[in-house]
Every structure is written in C-alpha cells, then in structure tokens.
Amino acid sequence: MEIIKVYGNGNPAFVYVAKIGDNENHLIELVESKDPYRNEKDKYVFNISTQIGCPVGCKMCDTGKKYYRNLSTYEILEEISFLLNRKYPDGRINTKKFKIHFARMGEPALNNNVLDVLVKLPNIIKRPFIPCIATTAPRNCKKFFNELLGIKNSIYTGGYFQLQFSINSTDESTRDKLMPIDKFSLEEISDFGEKWFRERDRKMDLNFACSTDSEIDIDILKNIFDPKKFLVKLTPINETFSSKENDLVSLFEYDNNTIAENIAKDLRKYGFEVIISISTPEELENHSSCGQAVLNYNISKSRFVYVEE
Template sequence: MLQVVKHKSFGNGVVYHLQTPEGYPIETTDTFLPIETINAVGRKTNILPGKDFGSRADRWMIGVSVMSGCPVGCKFCATGSKFYRNLSAEEIVEQVEFIVNNNPQFNPQDSKEFKILFTRMGEPLLNIDNFCQAVQELHDRYPFAVKAISTVGVRNPYAVQRLFYLASEIPNIQFQISMHTTREDLRKELLGKVDKFSLAELADLVRTWRRIKNNKGRKVTLNFTLVKGYPLEVLILRQYFDPQDVFIKLSPLNENKYAGQNNLIGVIEEQNIL
C-alpha cells in the first residue's frame, strides 16, 4: 500500500509525494481547470483571467507515475536523476483511487471532463505490460475517463504494438509524444541515453495511431518544452507530420537544479501562474 510522505497545495490542486512499501518515491497530482480551457487551439497564453481556477466538477485531472524514478535521463527532468523500479498495475491504479477517495465531495462521473494522465514519473513504453493492465482496469472502473499517455518514443516495437492493440480495444486514449526539438541529434542529447525512434519513425507511429478506429477524432499531441539551443523548426515539423494529425503544445522550461546543472535556459519566460 502506498503511503503519503508530504504534499503541496497550490491554486488549482495538490502534488503528492507518495512512497512504496520499501520507501521508493512516487509523484501523483490532483489538479483541475475551468471547462473553457479544454479547447486550447489558438490560445497564446496559459494565464487565466482573475482567480477562477474552476473546480473538479469542471476539468478534473489526475496525474500518475508508472515508475519510481525514471531510466530515460532527460536533461531537464529531476525524475531522471534516479531509477528505482517499475510500478505494478495495482500501484498505478492505487494512485487514482487515492485521489478519488481523497475528494469524496466530487464524483468523477459528474465532472465535465475526467482525465487520467500517465505523465508523472517514468516512461510507459518501458513498463508496458503493467501500464496496459492498469489502463484496462481503470477503464473498467471509469469508462468515461480520458486516458493520456506521454512517451519520449523509446524504440520498443513490442511496447508500441501492445499500445496500438490497447487503443483498438479501449476508447478515449490520448497519445502524446515528448519532442522538445526537431533536430534529431539534439533530441538524442536532450532526452537521455535510451534508444529512441527517429522523427520519420515517430511520424509513422502517428499515422498508424490515427488509423485506429477509436482515435480518428483525436489528434496526437506533440509536446515541446522550448529550450534555447534546441530549436523547433516548423518546416522540419511539416516535413514529417500532417497538421490534420497533430496538435502542437508549447511549454515553459520547469526550472530545477538538473536543468541548471545542464545549463538549460527556457525560451518561454512566462511561467504558469497557478
């Protein structure tokens, strides 16, 4: 059973530091936003007017870890400083149940959007069997939930096929790829030592994903944390990806000691005000 070590509250939610029975760290988040933020197309900022951050009855998002630590080693990510172990399917599901049970005044089914994001600690494609089992169990419990997976695109053909099969069986899976730059050489440098798919291979994955019946209406998100010296070149992006298939999300660099040690400087100066 997971234990709470500490937590930090902020304007629109809580971040929890949990730990496994043997004391390994896990990060789990409980956040919410106004429903109007669900459509981000054309938005030039993440600033919300006034102090209206919405509630869990609007957009309720639970972020879970699939590992304790991470072996990928992205240069700007504190999680990648250590890797302890994969989490079991039960431990992944338990994080969601912990957040839901911690908010008895809200019913996930009553939220205008209820979203489970596998975006905290760990790389899902390196824990694919436990990840898929957890998604299936969470779908059985919360069939209305959007499930969002984010990957750096680890070269693991078995995991990709498992993911494609899962998406063909379960609706409402949102696929996100951590890109951060369009330069192949710099992407390898920035996103750690694990072998990753090339841009051409990632584009093939996107096209295959979009052909899956459950995913035809949902674009793949390409995430870019913009860092000086690691460019996002629109012409290269357009060379590989069809705008009808992808949504581009730009984020500021989360400043931490690991980003500082690697002399990384963010391009977007405006930080999340929440």
C-alpha cells in the same frame, strides 16, 4: 502506498509525495489538478507515476536522477484509487472532462503494467474519461506501442485517448542530448502516428519543452507530420534542479511568451493546431514539473538525495 507530503492547496493542484513499501528511497509523486483558467466542474486531471524514478534521464527533469523499478499494476491502480477516494469520496466524478495522465514520474512505455492498468480502468471508472500517455518513444518499446494501439482501438475509441510525444527539438542530435535514450526518430513517430490515427481520434501531441538549445524548424515539422493528425504543444523550460545543472535556458517565460506566439503563428499557417502551455506562478511554487516534489521533500528532510542502494 503511504502519503508522506502534500504540496499545494488544490488551487490549482495538490502534489502528493508517496512512499511505496518500506524502502525510504522509493518515493513517487501523484497530482490532482484543475485547469487554472477553468472551473473544476469543466475539467479535472489526475497525474500519476509509472516508475520509481526514471531510467531515461531527460536533461530538464528531476525524476531521471535515479531509477529504482517499475510500479506494479496494483501500485499504479492504488495511486488512482487514492486520488479518486480523496477527490470523489461518494464515487460521483462530477466534472465534464476527466483525464488521467500517465505523465508524472517515469517513462510509461518502459512499463508494460501500464497496458494492464489501461485495460482494467474502465471496470473502476464507469464513466467516460481520457487516459493520456506522455512518452519519449523509446525504440525498444515497439511492442508496447502496438499493444497500446490495440487497446485504444478497442476500449478508448471516439477521441477518448491522448498520446503525447516528447519531441523537444526538431534536430535529432539535440533530441539525443536532451533525452538520452535510443528512441523513435521524428519520421518513425510520424509513421506510427499514421497507423495510430483513426477518424474521431484526438490528435497526437508533439510536445516541445522549449529551451534556447531547441530547434523548432517549421519546414521539418510540416514535411514530416500531418497537421490533421498531430498538434504542437509549446511549454517553457521550468526551473528545476536538472535544468539548472544542465544550463538549459527557457526560450520564453510565463510573463513573456512572444517567441512562442511567433512560432505558433508560423505553424498555424501550415494548418497546425498549437497550444502554448505555461505553468502559473502558483503551479511553479508547488513543484509542477516531475521529480521536483520528491527532490524537494528529500532536501527538506536533509536526506542524501538519490542514495545508491
């Protein structure tokens, strides 16, 4: 892996573009960031890629323009080692909450090497940390999710694992348009969540990247999901090449999130914990959405983007 471009100044993030092997098109992104509103001694996050490109093709995401292949166990661990050596060269991870998100380029559930990485990581990071898997929940990945459940229950107990489902709409046909892959329905996600959740586990996230097309029906959410096991996270649609191309308009903005606050208020009446997560202007400037850094790198080099092999 060779780092070929860095965006940002660490406040709040560094976004790295890395080349894997010799193929000029095999570019991935990895990110290290602090919470813009907290000290990095309180929380620090690594966000890594699991695939080169992504076969899912979500309508708001620049990663899904092209898919090359899964990253190997070694390549994923190399991303983590790079970030560890850069941020914590003396090996002391001096932050209270340390998270590793498998949520940059790629659908992690489509890569079984992610499971292998999760098993190996505690031998590399010898202190508590929280891995986070963000997924569209592809239907053909039941085996992956069952194995993930076993790994969580044996290695990452007591709240040291985060599972996030990209929901994006409570209307299944809109979900299909936004995330064009055969995937678990909302009921199936809920059923899996019932199997997943144990006392002291972190709640699973139901993530909504909120466009004006997204339906967020509170009755559907409260009838299907248990607020003791699931929380709701609302984010705006960031302006990406893909979101513009697909005419996705954000339901709310950085400087005006009244709509999100109103949805949150209604959901909280039914016991749901709600997080409204909005990228700061600095994060947006530094390509906070997945696929953006690689795309911008290619554009800056005037290279034909996503060349067919």
